[in-house]
Each structure stands twice: as structure tokens, then as C-alpha cells.
Amino acid sequence: MIRRAYGASTWHLLGHLVLFGVVAYVLVQMVGRRGGVNFVVWLTAGAVLHDAVLLPAYAAVDAVLRRAFGPAVNWVRVPLAISGLLALLFFPLILANGDANFVRAAGHHAGGGFARAWLLISLGLLCGAALTAAGARRWPRRSR
Amino acid sequence: VRRPPGPFAPAWWRSPLRGPWLTSVLGSLLLVAMVIVAVTGFASHAAYEPELGHNAIVARGRDFQPLVFDWPTQPAWLYALNQGLHVIVGLAAVPLLLFKLWSVIPRLFAWPPVRSPAMAVERLALLALVGSAFFQLATGVVNVELWYPFHFDFVVAHYYGAWIFVSALVVHVAVKLPVVVRAYRDRGELRGGLPEPPDPDGLAPIAPDPPTLSRRGLFALAGGAMLSVAAVTAGQSIGGRLRRIAVLAPRGGGTRFPVNKTAAAVRVTQDMVGDAWRLELRGPRPASLARDALLALPLHTEDLPIACVEGWSTTQRWTGVRLADLGRLCGASTGALCLVESLQPKGRFRQVTLSAGQVADERTLLALRVNGADLPLDHGYPARMIIPAAPGVHCTKWVSRLTFAAT
Numbered sequence: 001m002i003r004r005a006y007g008a009s010t011w012h013l014l015g016h017l018v019l020f021g022v023v024a025y026v027l028v029q030m031v032g033r034r035g036g037v038n039f040v041v042w043l044t045a046g047a048v049l050h051d052a053v054l055l056p057a058y059a060a061v062d063a064v065l066r067r068a069f070g071p072a073v074n075w076v077r078v079p080l081a082i083s084g085l086l087a088l089l090f091f092p093l094i095l096a097n098g099d100a101n102f103v104r105a106a107g108h109h110a111g112g113g114f115a116r117a118w119l120l121i122s123l124g125l126l127c128g129a130a131l132t133a134a135g136a137r138r139w140p141r142r143s144r
Numbered sequence: 145v146r147r148p149p150g151p152f153a154p155a156w157w158r159s160p161l162r163g164p165w166l167t168s169v170l171g172s173l174l175l176v177a178m179v180i181v182a183v184t185g186f187a188s189h190a191a192y193e194p195e196l197g198h199n200a201i202v203a204r205g206r207d208f209q210p211l212v213f214d215w216p217t218q219p220a221w222l223y224a225l226n227q228g229l230h231v232i233v234g235l236a237a238v239p240l241l242l243f244k245l246w247s248v249i250p251r252l253f254a255w256p257p258v259r260s261p262a263m264a265v266e267r268l269a270l271l272a273l274v275g276s277a278f279f280q281l282a283t284g285v286v287n288v289e290l291w292y293p294f295h296f297d298f299v300v301a302h303y304y305g306a307w308i309f310v311s312a313l314v315v316h317v318a319v320k321l322p323v324v325v326r327a328y329r330d331r332g333e334l335r336g337g338l339p340e341p342p343d344p345d346g347l348a349p350i351a352p353d354p355p356t357l358s359r360r361g362l363f364a365l366a367g368g369a370m371l372s373v374a375a376v377t378a379g380q381s382i383g384g385r386l387r388r389i390a391v392l393a394p395r396g397g398g399t400r401f402p403v404n405k406t407a408a409a410v411r412v413t414q415d416m417v418g419d420a421w422r423l424e425l426r427g428p429r430p431a432s433l434a435r436d437a438l439l440a441l442p443l444h445t446e447d448l449p450i451a452c453v454e455g456w457s458t459t460q461r462w463t464g465v466r467l468a469d470l471g472r473l474c475g476a477s478t479g480a481l482c483l484v485e486s487l488q489p490k491g492r493f494r495q496v497t498l499s500a501g502q503v504a505d506e507r508t509l510l511a512l513r514v515n516g517a518d519l520p521l522d523h524g525y526p527a528r529m530i531i532p533a534a535p536g537v538h539c540t541k542w543v544s545r546l547t548f549a550a551t
Contacts, residue, residue, distance in 0.1 A: 005261070006260065006261050006262050007259070007260025007261055007262035007263060008260070008262035008266075011318075012262055012265075012319065013262070013265070015314075015315045015318060015319075016265045016266070016268075016269055016315060018311070018315075019269055019272065019311045019312055019315045020268075020269075022307055022308060022311040023272055023308055023311075025307075026304040026305075026307055026308055029206060029304055030296070030300070030301065030304055033296065033297070033300070034295060034296065034297065035294060035295030035296030035297070035301075036296065038294055038295040038296055039294075039296045039301050042279055042282070042283070042294055042296075042301075043275050043276060043279050043305065043308070044271065044275045045275075045278075046274070046275055046277070046278020046279055046281075046282055047271060047274040047275040047278055049278075050242075050245060050274070050278060051245075051249070051252060054242075055245070055246065055249060066356060071356075073356055074356065074357060074361065077357075078365055078368070081365060081369065082368065082369050082372050085238070085239055085242075085369050085372070085373065086372065086373070086376070086392065088238070089235060089238060089285060089373060089392075090289070090392045092285075092286055092289040092291040093289050093392065093394060097289075097291040097293070098286075098289055098290035098291030098292070101290040101291065101292070102290055104405075104406065104408070104409040105290060105403070105404060105405050105406065105409060106290075106395070106402060106403055106404075106406070107403050107406040107408075107522055110290075113391070114391075114392060117376070117391035117392055118392065121376070121391070121392075
């Protein structure tokens with residue numbers, strides 16, 4: 001009966017009702033507080049930004065790389081992917097967004113050390129991949 | 145049914161790697177990481193001993209805390225390990241989450257978007273799951289990087305966000321378990337070939353491109369990305385030589401003995417800690433002790449870590465008076481709790497209530513010196529608490545008063 005009208009089992013419905021109960025409880029706890037609306041925005045923004053911006057953006061970059069480098073694409077794709085991931089995770093440090101808090105809390109500036117480290121890692125990955133690719137072309141592996 | 149063009153057309157998705165088996169493996173690996181992050185997260189909530197005094201940050205009784213227990217003081221590195229895992233695994237899980245979502249993106253464009261009430265409910269639950277996953281990771285990441293671009297209280301929001309995430313994850317795993325089991329069972333028939341055969345969920349491509357990356361290559365990239373993130377951060381928790389390569393860890397790299405909050409940040413000045421400073425002991429026999437009087441008491445030296453909720457930790461050699469000795473001095477009974485108050489005029493952690501176990505542990509010190517020298521002002525001069533296995537912010541700096549009481 002439930003399966004026909006609803007499209008899944010009673011347990012499916014009950015489980016989801018509990019989940020929505022938890023979400024509702026959390027929203028009630030948060031919305032009345034300072035930054036409550038901001039909380040709701042942040043809670044949904046990540047999913048929207050990922051699906052609408054981040055994924056299409058890196059898929060487009062990847063398509064360009066595939067066209068430009070053909071069968072050698074992985075030598076470029078892998079270092080760029082890791083460099084991009086580090087940028088995504090650590091851009092607040094790299095751009096020193098929290099510098100004022102660093103000074104207050106830690107007693108020193110966030111500093112250019114993070115930007116330099118990220119640049120050096122990225123260059124190192126790209127150069128390492130380029131050298132390995134050149135080596136692989138110069139001394140091809142014998143097929144067994 | 146007429147489908148709109150573009151991503152809604154099944155032939156739009158051409159990667160030969162996508163398929164239910166790939167998604168199942170990525171999902172299983174991500175699940176392991178998320179269980180570690182969730183368990184350590186709720187354990188950290190317990191480590192703050194929210195049931196004592198004014199320790200609770202998330203209002204007590206409204207926090208659903210599943211793990212109610214007296215946080216131990218043994219082993220001393222317990223909280224350092226807990227938070228190291230929470231932060232490093234959380235950071236390293238980001239590439240896994242991105243790969244997992246990449247593998248299921250065709251599902252977002254399923255047509256018709258809703259076939260039944262159950263499917264509508266499931267899609268709403270997925271918004272809660274993916275939304276809260278990014279919420280937890282994004283707020284956690286910017287918080288450890290000391291950047292606060294949001295208006296809400298981080299601790300409260302990250303805690304309630306975890307409740308949405310864990311609930312949504314449990315439901316998701318229950319709903320998808322049969323699909324995962326089927327994918328693992330059918331794997332035997334795949335024999336490693338690409339692509340996976342078309343599946344009812346539309347993950348595997350119906351018009352695949354020739355592969356530019358093997359499935360093994362994709363796992364190597366995901367693993368390499370996770371290892372890279374761990375390599376440039378884990379040193380701030382593990383220490384030793386790894387600290388040198390932790391070049392993107394907020395408190396890694398140069399500093400071996402980071403400061404969490406400077407004296408200036410919480411408005412503690414040199415005048416407040418001069419010769420006029422006294423430690424006030426409250427108990428059955430109240431007392432007031434100058435720093436020289438404290439130094440004349442039996443002193444003990446312990447190697448103990450300061451372990452921050454943000455994931456960094458540092459072990460130093462502390463010298464000071466046992467908290468239990470100070471309790472006995474003012475006549476406190478065994479089993480007493482201790483309210484520790486700081487000179488610092490503002491801030492959430494200007495006071496903390498320590499549990500009976502923390503007070504009784506012989507390694508819990510009111511530290512006066514560190515590494516053989518007087519405490520620097522930023523590390524809590526004239527006296528600070530150091531408690532084995534406690535969160536760093538409970539090791540109160542610039543202590544002014546200790547109140548021993550049975551409850």
C-alpha cells in the first residue's frame with residue numbers, strides 16, 4: 001500500500017522522517033541565534049557551489065587539457081589536480097585571509113611562507129612530472 | 145518522456161570510469177574517513193567535560209551528546225591523537241569526497257527529476273547530506289586556518305552541522321547498501337575491464353569515450369592527493385621531522401612551541417602579573433600565595449602535550465606544583481572538582497571546571513616554568529594549568545584563582 005503510493009518501503013519513509021526531524025531541530029536551535037540565517041546559507045551553499053561551479057569548472061579545464069596534450073594529458077593533469085586541491089584547501093593561508101587573527105592569536109603574521117610553499121610545491125610537481133615524462137619518452141619501458 | 149538536452153541526456157556523460165562499482169569503492173573509503181572524523185569529533189565534545197560548571201559551549205541538554213563519559217587523563221597524548229586524526233583525516237577526506245561526487249554527478253540530472261514521493265524525499269535528504277558534508281569540511285578547514293568568514297559561532301554550528309551530517313549519512317548508507325552489495329558482487333564479472341555495464345541508476349556511460357586514465361590510475365590519483373594533503377599538514381600533530389615538511393599546516397613549519405592566544409589578544413598586561421600577583425586558593429582553608437611561595441612548595445616536572453582542538457600539538461617539559469597538593473593545602477576533600485579562573489578579563493576560556501579525575505592525577509600541574517625557564521607571558525606567566533589529555537584551552541593561562549568544591 002505504502003510502496004505503491006510512496007515508491008519505497010515504510011522504513012525508507014520513517015528513516016527520512018527522523019532525518020528531517022533532526023534537520024528541523026537543528027534549524028530551530030540555530031535560526032534564533034547570531035548568524036542563524038548565515039548558517040542556513042552556508043549549509044546549502046557548499047552543495048550548490050560544488051555542483052554548479054567547481055565541478056563544471058574543473059571538468060572544462062580537464063577537457064581543454066585533454067585536447068591540448070592528447071595521450072600525454074596525465075603528466076599535466078595529475079600535478080595540476082594536486083596543486084589545485086592544495087589551493088582549494090589552503091587558500092585562506094596562501095592569501096593570508098586570517099592574518100589579523102594570526103597576529104592576535106599566535107603572535108606572528110600568517111606570512112608569505114604559505115604562498116611560497118604552495119608555489120614551490122606546484123612548481124615541483126609540474127617539473128617532476130615533466131622530467132618523468134621526458135625520461136619515459138627517452139627511455140621507453142620494454143613491453144613484457 | 146522528453147528529456148532536455150545537455151547534461152540531462154544520458155549520452156552527455158562520457159567518462160569510461162564511472163559506474164556503480166567505482167562509486168561503491170569511493171563511497172566505502174569515504175565512509176571509513178567520515179566515521180573517524182565523526183567519532184573523534186563527538187569524543188572531543190566529551191573531552192570538554194560539558195556537564196561540569198560552565199564548560200558547556202553548546203547549551204547543555206540541547207546537545208544530544210551521544211558520548212557521555214568522564215574524559216580520561218591517560219594516556220597523556222589522547223587528545224593530541226584525537227584532534228590530530230579529526231583534522232588530518234578531515235582534510236585528507238576532501239579529495240575523496242570530490243571524487244565520490246564526481247562519480248555520481250549524472251544522478252543530479254536524472255530525468256524526470258522526481259519519479260515518486262520516495263525519490264523526492266531522497267533527493268531532499270541528499271541535499272542535507274552533501275550540504276552538511278561541505279559545511280562541516282568548509283567550516284572546519286577555515287577554522288583551523290584562523291579565518292572566520294561566517295557570522296555564526298563556529299563551535300555550536302560545527303556541532304549541530306555534525307548532527308545533520310551523521311543522520312543524513314546513516315540514512316544514505318541504509319538506502320544505498322543494496323546497491324553497493326550488488327556492485328561488489330557483480331565486480332567478479334567485470335574482470336577489471338572498462339567501462340562498467342550500464343546500470344539502472346545511469347552512473348555507467350552509455351556512450352563512453354576511450355579511457356585517458358585507468359581505474360587504477362584514478363585510485364592512485366585519489367590516494368596521491370590524500371597523501372599530499374596529509375604530508376603538508378600532519379607534522380603539526382605528529383611533530384619530529386614531519387614538522388619541518390608541514391609547510392601548509394597553520395601551526396606547523398617554523399614554530400615548535402606555538403601560542404594559541406597571546407596575552408595582548410586577551411588583554412593581559414605586564415602590570416597584572418607583577419609582584420602584586422597572588423594565587424588565591426578557595427576551599428575549607430582559603431589561602432593566598434605569592435609566586436615565591438609557590439616555588440617553595442614541592443615542585444614536579446612532567447613532559448606533557450598542549451593539544452589544540454585545531455589539530456596541532458606540542459610536547460614540552462613543565463615544572464610546577466601538583467594541583468592535588470594545592471587542593472590538600474586548602475583542605476579540599478579527595479574527589480573535589482576545581483574551578484580554575486584566569487586573570488584574562490574576557491574570552492570564553494577565562495575559566496574552566498576540572499573533573500575529579502583531572503584534579504587527582506599526579507601529572508596535573510600548576511606550571512610555573514617550562515623547559516627550565518620561567519613561563520613566557522604569552523605561555524601564561526606567572527602560572528598556568530597543564531592537564532594530561534585535556535583540550536589545550538582547558539590548560540588555563542595566567543591563573544588567578546583555584547576553587548575546590550565537591551560539585
